[in-house]
Amino acid sequence: MTKYRITYTTGIANPEGRHIEFSEIKEYKTDDFNYVMNEFLKEKAYAKIIRIDRLE
Secondary structure, eight states, X not given: OEEEEEEEEEXXXXXXXXXXXXXXXXXXXXXXXXXXXXXXXXXXXXXXXEEEEEEO
């Protein structure tokens, strides 16, 4: 299993007009970034992924 930190935004802005960023750590059984991105978007279809970091 490989751990990834996925940073994303929901497209919802705070009162100052800045988008709020969220970060989650998830485990997937592959090193394929496309698979990780697609699986994450199945759970959170509203998310806009900013970056995916592989954690050691």
